[in-house]
Amino acid sequence: MNKLSNFSPNWVSPPGNTIAAILEEQEIPPSAFAAMMNLSILHANELLQGSRSVTRDIANKLSSYLGASTEFWIKRELQYQEAIISVQQLERKVWVSQLPVRDMLKFGWLSQVGDKFSDLISFFDVDNIESWDAKYKAELGTALFRKSLAFKERYAATAAWIRQGEIQAAHINCQPWNAIAFRNILSEIRKLTRQKDPGVFLPKLIDLCATCGVAVVVVRTPTGCFASGATKFISADKAVMQLSFRYLSDDQFWFTFFHEAGHLLLHGNNLFLEGEAEDFLDHREDEANRFSAEVLIPEQFRQRMQRIPLTKKGIVGFSMEVGVSPGIVVGQLQFSKRITPKQLNTYKRRYQWEN
Numbered sequence: 001m002n003k004l005s006n007f008s009p010n011w012v013s014p015p016g017n018t019i020a021a022i023l024e025e026q027e028i029p030p031s032a033f034a035a036m037m038n039l040s041i042l043h044a045n046e047l048l049q050g051s052r053s054v055t056r057d058i059a060n061k062l063s064s065y066l067g068a069s070t071e072f073w074i075k076r077e078l079q080y081q082e083a084i085i086s087v088q089q090l091e092r093k094v095w096v097s098q099l100p101v102r103d104m105l106k107f108g109w110l111s112q113v114g115d116k117f118s119d120l121i122s123f124f125d126v127d128n129i130e131s132w133d134a135k136y137k138a139e140l141g142t143a144l145f146r147k148s149l150a151f152k153e154r155y156a157a158t159a160a161w162i163r164q165g166e167i168q169a170a171h172i173n174c175q176p177w178n179a180i181a182f183r184n185i186l187s188e189i190r191k192l193t194r195q196k197d198p199g200v201f202l203p204k205l206i207d208l209c210a211t212c213g214v215a216v217v218v219v220r221t222p223t224g225c226f227a228s229g230a231t232k233f234i235s236a237d238k239a240v241m242q243l244s245f246r247y248l249s250d251d252q253f254w255f256t257f258f259h260e261a262g263h264l265l266l267h268g269n270n271l272f273l274e275g276e277a278e279d280f281l282d283h284r285e286d287e288a289n290r291f292s293a294e295v296l297i298p299e300q301f302r303q304r305m306q307r308i309p310l311t312k313k314g315i316v317g318f319s320m321e322v323g324v325s326p327g328i329v330v331g332q333l334q335f336s337k338r339i340t341p342k343q344l345n346t347y348k349r350r351y352q353w354e355n
Contacts, residue, residue, distance in 0.1 A: 014080055015073065015076045019062065023066075054077035056074060059073035095129050098157075099120060100160055100223045102223070109164050125163075132159075136159040140271075156224070157223065161222060161227055169242075174211075174212075174238050177237050179265055182264065185208050185212060186295055193254050194325050198245075202218065216243065218242075226275050229243050231264050232269065245353070249327065254328055258291065259289060259291070267284050297329070305329070305332065305333065310344065325349065326348075327349050
């Protein structure tokens, strides 16, 4: 029987690593090892790579040909399997800790009972952490958005927000995507900006957009997600526009809506994700900004907007003439830098989430 040299096995690595080290030391080629073990080359390689477990029969043969006891090889396999379980448990704990589970429970996205890891895997409709990572890192990594440090570091929370939007959008029946029809209804949607109550204007907004192939969903952002809006096509016939009401004011909500509408009409089927910072702004974001501003305050009114008196009569009168809310006029005055972001905000309508 061959004798083992002194070595200290790494119990976290598969037994195949130990076998390979012994084969190298004893100058036994893999083909000879397969023959002595009465295994095919494929099965011998699987054993060496760790994808085939050490059974008692294999342990007996390893003991006979490579040395050490049968129990050593069985224990080697057992401790490796225990190590895998321990690592998997740690990976699951870390992954769950990255997600905004408390808010997901609060918002009703997850059940209050059951195993949180299993519930999260089911929520994201993936098989494991690896498939979740591949899906959302790829999707969010290629998204075009206004970048912020938190946006990049807490993509797990943003992934949860995006996924909840997908779930809600699946329940909205839409006509096939029609870009011309969607562009044409924007003037009708613009009239909704004068409605004060989201309970009134949101159902109308959702119904109008659905006739053109756009599923509009409003999803509250969980802790760690700084998104205000997102758009993407989930098929050739259906787009999703996801809004967060993050800033809880009418000017921000409607500017974001028409900004996202601009992406759908101008920029194809990329995922566009809007964050809280504007330290990066590519030409597509600039185009969507201009599209939104021009829908809200059409070109024929924009020069005069810069001259209206900054009084209640001036702002309210102009908003009635244009057909939008006073808050939108103030938002556009701020956007055009005629006034600062702190001025005249009392004209904006404020919203709040029901707990």
